[in-house]
Amino acid sequence: MAAAAVNRGAEDATSAFARSAMSAILLPVLLPVPLDRPLDYRAETALEPGTLVRVALSAREVVGVVWDGPAEGGVRAERLKPILDRVAAPPLPAPLRRFLEATAAETLEPMGRLLRLVLSVPAALVRPPAALGYRRVPGGPQPRVAAERRVVEALQGEGVMPARALALAARVSGPQLARLAAVGLIEAVELEGEEAATPDPERPGPALEPAQAEAAAALAARVAAGEGVVLLEGVPGSGKTEVYFEAIAAALRRGRRVLVLLPEIALTAQWLERFARRFGAPPQLWHSGLSAAQRRKGWRRIAEGRAPVVVGARSALFLPLTDLGLVVVDEEHDPSFKQDEGAHYHARDLAILRARLEGCPVVLASATPSLETAVAAGAVPGGPGARPGWSRFVLPARVAGASLPRVELVDLRRERPPRGAFLAPPVRAALAEAVGRGEQALLFLNRRGFAPLTLCRACGHRLRCPSCTAWLTAHRLKGRLLCHHCGWSMPSPEHCPACGAIDTLVVSGPGVERIAEEARALLPSARIRIVTSDTVATAAAAAELVRAVLAGEVDLLVGTQMIAKGHHFPALTLVVVVDADLGLTGGDPRAAERSFQLLYQVAGRAGRAALPGRVLVQTHDPEHPVMAALATGDRPGFLAAELEERRAGGLPPFGRLAALVVSGNDAATVQELARKLARAAPPLEGVRVLGPAPAPLALLRGRWRERILVQAGEGIDLPGYLRGWLAGRRLPSGAALEVDVDPVSFL
Numbered sequence: 212m213a214a215a216a217v218n219r220g221a222e223d224a225t226s227a228f229a230r231s232a233m234s235a236i237l238l239p240v241l242l243p244v245p246l247d248r249p250l251d252y253r254a255e256t257a258l259e260p261g262t263l264v265r266v267a268l269s270a271r272e273v274v275g276v277v278w279d280g281p282a283e284g285g286v287r288a289e290r291l292k293p294i295l296d297r298v299a300a301p302p303l304p305a306p307l308r309r310f311l312e313a314t315a316a317e318t319l320e321p322m323g324r325l326l327r328l329v330l331s332v333p334a335a336l337v338r339p340p341a342a343l344g345y346r347r348v349p350g351g352p353q354p355r356v357a358a359e360r361r362v363v364e365a366l367q368g369e370g371v372m373p374a375r376a377l378a379l380a381a382r383v384s385g386p387q388l389a390r391l392a393a394v395g396l397i398e399a400v401e402l403e404g405e406e407a408a409t410p411d412p413e414r415p416g417p418a419l420e421p422a423q424a425e426a427a428a429a430l431a432a433r434v435a436a437g438e439g440v441v442l443l444e445g446v447p448g449s450g451k452t453e454v455y456f457e458a459i460a461a462a463l464r465r466g467r468r469v470l471v472l473l474p475e476i477a478l479t480a481q482w483l484e485r486f487a488r489r490f491g492a493p494p495q496l497w498h499s500g501l502s503a504a505q506r507r508k509g510w511r512r513i514a515e516g517r518a519p520v521v522v523g524a525r526s527a528l529f530l531p532l533t534d535l536g537l538v539v540v541d542e543e544h545d546p547s548f549k550q551d552e553g554a555h556y557h558a559r560d561l562a563i564l565r566a567r568l569e570g571c572p573v574v575l576a577s578a579t580p581s582l583e584t585a586v587a588a589g590a591v592p593g594g595p596g597a598r599p600g601w602s603r604f605v606l607p608a609r610v611a612g613a614s615l616p617r618v619e620l621v622d623l624r625r626e627r628p629p630r631g632a633f634l635a636p637p638v639r640a641a642l643a644e645a646v647g648r649g650e651q652a653l654l655f656l657n658r659r660g661f662a663p664l665t666l667c668r669a670c671g672h673r674l675r676c677p678s679c680t681a682w683l684t685a686h687r688l689k690g691r692l693l694c695h696h697c698g699w700s701m702p703s704p705e706h707c708p709a710c711g712a713i714d715t716l717v718v719s720g721p722g723v724e725r726i727a728e729e730a731r732a733l734l735p736s737a738r739i740r741i742v743t744s745d746t747v748a749t750a751a752a753a754a755e756l757v758r759a760v761l762a763g764e765v766d767l768l769v770g771t772q773m774i775a776k777g778h779h780f781p782a783l784t785l786v787v788v789v790d791a792d793l794g795l796t797g798g799d800p801r802a803a804e805r806s807f808q809l810l811y812q813v814a815g816r817a818g819r820a821a822l823p824g825r826v827l828v829q830t831h832d833p834e835h836p837v838m839a840a841l842a843t844g845d846r847p848g849f850l851a852a853e854l855e856e857r858r859a860g861g862l863p864p865f866g867r868l869a870a871l872v873v874s875g876n877d878a879a880t881v882q883e884l885a886r887k888l889a890r891a892a893p894p895l896e897g898v899r900v901l902g903p904a905p906a907p908l909a910l911l912r913g914r915w916r917e918r919i920l921v922q923a924g925e926g927i928d929l930p931g932y933l934r935g936w937l938a939g940r941r942l943p944s945g946a947a948l949e950v951d952v953d954p955v956s957f958l
Contacts, residue, residue: 237282237291240266240275243327247315249278253291261302263336265295274336276303276326299338301514303329304533306568313564317930319937319950320554328529328554334503335510342402343374345388351395358383359396371400408492410520412460416453416489423450426604427457433572434461434537438600440563442588443576445606447815448613448779451576452482454606455539456489458574463519467536467571471522472558473777474545476500479522480754481779482541486522497523497530500750525550525558528565535569538562542776543575543584544808549955557953559584578815579808579846582801582853583864592851609819616786616817616824620833620842632729633721638787638827639733645785646737646766650822652785654726654769655813657793659695659743661687661725662718672709674716678913685718686745687725697912726789727769734767742770775813781820786813791830791838798907799957800862804853807837807846814841861922863953867929870954871919872906875946878915884946885917892936897924908958914947 236257239249252266260279265272272295307329315322330336347366354360361381366372378385392399419427426443433439445451459469473479476498487493495509495518512518514531521527525548540548540562548558559575566573575584582591589597597603609615619637626635634642634654645652662685665674674683676694683692685703693700706713718725727741740746740756747753759765760780768774768783794806810828818824830838840849858865873885885903892900899922906916923929930952942948 235288235291235293237284237288238294239278239280239282240264240294241278241311241326242266242268242273242275242323243330244268244273244323245321246323247321248283249275251282251284251286251291252294253288254294258294258297259302261304261308263298263300263302265298267292267295274298274330274333276308276330279305279308298336300336300511301516301531301533303531306535306565306570307531309568310561310565313568314556314561317560317564318554318556318952319930319933320556324554325529328526329531331526331529332506332510334507335514339511344371344400344402345374345377345392345397346371346400348395348398351397354396358387359391362388362391362397366397371402373402374399410459410463410486410490410492410494412463412490414489414491416456416460419453419457420450420610422606422608423454423610426454426606429602429604430455430458430572430574431461433574433602434458434465434467437536437570437572438567439572440566440587440598440601441572441574442580442584442590442601442603443574443606444580444585444588444590444603445576445578446609446615447578447812448609448819449578449606450610451578451606452485452541453489454604455541455574455576456486458537458572459520459539460490462536462571465536466534468516468518468532468534469520469537469539470527470530470532470535470562471520471539471541472525472527472548472562473522474524474542474547475773475777476524476750476753479750480757482522482777486520490520494518494520494522496750497521497527498750499524499526525556528558528561535566536571538566538569538571538573539576540573541576543577544579544581545776546805546955551951551956555949555951555954557955560953579811581808582804582850582857585850586854586864590850591854592847594851594854611820613819613821614823615844616814616826618814618826618828618841618844620838621827621829622833623829623831633726633789634729634733634787635829638829641785641825641827642730642734642767642787645825646734649782650785651760651763651765651780651783652767652787653774653783653813653816654723654730654767654787654789655771655775656721656723656726656769656789657771657775657809658720658722658790659686659745659771660684660693660722661728662720662722664719665692665716666719667707667710667712667715668717669707669712669715670710672707674704674708678910680908680910684722686722687728688741688745696908721789723769723771730767730769737766738764739767739769740765742768742774744771744773747773772809772813775809775816778816779819780816782822783816784818784822784824786817786824786826788813788826788828791828791841792832792835795832795835795837800857800860801955803837807840807849810837810841811846861924866922866924867927867952868954869921869923869929869933870949870951870957871921871933872916872949872951873903873919873942873946874911874914874916874949876914877945878909880943881915881917881946884942885919888940888948889919891940892921893932895927895932897927898922898929898932906958 235253237251238254240252241249258277262277311325354363365380391397443451462469516533540559543559550556563573585591586594587598588601588603621635628635664682665685676699679696681696686693691700814826817826875881889903901920903917903919906918
């Protein structure tokens with residue numbers, strides 16, 4: 212009888228579970244793992260799409276998002292895992308969910324991998340404990356001992372004091388305060404979260420010149436209309452930032468939020484100072500240089516809608532911003548907006564996509580817009596007209612009457628530097644004159660370290676990275692040889708690792724450290740600062756550099772592309788490009804365009820105030836179209852010629868490219884896998900499959916790489932073609948396939 216009762220109890224429990232499962236609701240939950248679709252989970256009650264939930268995945272718990280649409284079904288409810296609980300965080304807004312779906316379709320990245328970019332700060336998903344404060348209880352008991360009297364005196368006239376501040380002021384402990392609250396002497400209250408100052412759109416900005424005012428009014432109209440892509444083009448120093456600040460103010464007046472993307476952390480120092488001066492408060496920052504606590508608080512503040520303006524790097528695109536009224540991409544042409552590791556995407560293109568889904572305009576600002584952007588805005592002579600919804604505003608002159616610098620080419624075939632040196636005689640003379648007048652100068656070379664190559668004079672051995680097909684760069688300041696691709700380094704050796712010879716290792720070619728050494732010998736009393744990602748690695752370091760330059764504590768800057776854009780140094784009158792030919796070689800179809808953009812931008816650092824500017828460009832090929840365009844200032848002519856070359860080759864914007872890179876630990880296996888993949892490409896008119904061939908960096912971080920390049924003509928759905936080609940294909944363990952639609956780097 213007892214056994215029968217037990218069996219009946221078990222049956223009752225089973226049937227109860229079955230009834231519960233039958234009444235359960237099936238919900239799709241997207242997880243931050245490399246999956247293309249949500250997984251089904253069981254819930255007792257309905258949950259709105261966007262709700263953050265905690266679920267089990269294999270043997271661990273993860274946070275996912277309840278997705279839109281019905282569950283996939285196909286599995287009985289009793290076999291599904293339950294949703295464990297809701298996460299105490301705001302739901303992901305619908306436009307952000309549509310953005311993830313559209314981004315996944317365009318980039319071929321799994322939606323779950325993109326969701327990981329949204330939920331990038333797990334600590335922010337836990338509601339922070341409420342801050343505790345205390346206040347005096349009206350009519351409460353009178354203090355009897357000294358500690359109680361100190362607490363009451365500290366609270367006099369204060370209303371509510373944070374617990375920590377009260378404990379310090381009254382010289383008591385936290386438990387003592389709790390006991391006083393228990394007896395009714397004081398009362399515990401929850402304090403509101405710390406709020407940052409709010410940018411004030413009504414705070415007056417600087418007086419705008421007529422061209423600026425016209426562009427600002429047009430941008431404000433776009434904000435009111437809630438749509439459109441605007442190219443804000445202007446020469447360096449024309450005041451583009453002040454113009455789009457007015458668009459930010461227009462969005463804030465309408466109660467909308469703003470996202471601004473900047474390409475470099477080094478650009479934030481002066482930008483933030485200008486923003487605070489215009490709006491009376493700083494924006495919410497988002498970049499990799501923030502501490503864990505800053506990221507946790509910032510993400511939560513953004514998700515809760517308490518950050519009116521967010522300024523960040525490309526990853527800020529995936530923040531859970533709500534009610535966006537404006538997106539700005541400053542220096543839109545900059546290649547650092549392209550994410551080449553993990554999830555592959557271009558922040559400029561995704562900014563346009565997100566703005567469209569949010570129902571707001573996007574402003575693309577640049578002195579040298581990318582050819583794709585310029586064509587879309589109808590800005591290239593001989594090109595097609597502007598796309599529907601695109602417009603362009605031009606600021607043709609510098610503000611306050613400042614003139615553009617004079618650009619001069621220094622032909623290194625005729626003006627040869629002294630033996631063992633890299634600065635030609637005209638450059639040496641110009642540096643001495645500028646520094647002698649108390650002005651500031653900039654030596655630009657887009658190559659970090661002291662020298663790009665170290666070799667042995669005895670046996671010819673060249674020191675290379677053991678994990679990459681790359682030479683090791685000598686960094687004399689660190690006393691090490693460093694691989695700029697994987698970060699591997701070694702102390703500078705005293706003998707050749709191949710033949711053992713001593714004192715035979717020599718460096719070849721210049722880096723910024725070597726140029727700075729030459730400048731010190733030329734100008735021994737000059738105060739010189741080297742500006743690279745090695746020396747200016749944080750926002751604080753960038754702010755200190757800007758302060759020192761503006762205070763006149765620096766005579767000569769020697770730097771890479773970090774110093775080429777965004778900075779306004781009024782006393783800087785001379786810019787020297789040490790090796791203008793550096794970016795013109797290699798297999799990059801955008802090499803000429805990028806070189807022109809970079810050199811034009813760095814030239815724009817000179818003469819931005821009352822003092823006239825001068826730019827000296829050292830080159831072995833002064834007849835090259837890039838050099839000719841720089842010297843004559845004929846940027847429209849250069850773009851028109853570049854456009855015709857792209858048209859003839861079917862290259863962007865007259866078609867699209869995709870790079871498929873197969874990688875693995877064994878070179879032969881990788882080569883065979885890439886060949887099989889290329890042979891499986893479905894034939895389609897207008898699509899060319901090139902390769903496979905070893906990638907320019909055939910060995911990277913210890914993995915061999917083969918690349919297939921796909922070229923698609925205009926009107927072809929390249930992501931759709933790739934999805935059909937790659938669907939269901941799996942690589943063996945140890946091998947990997949990276950798909951980069953619209954690649955920027957061709958390494």
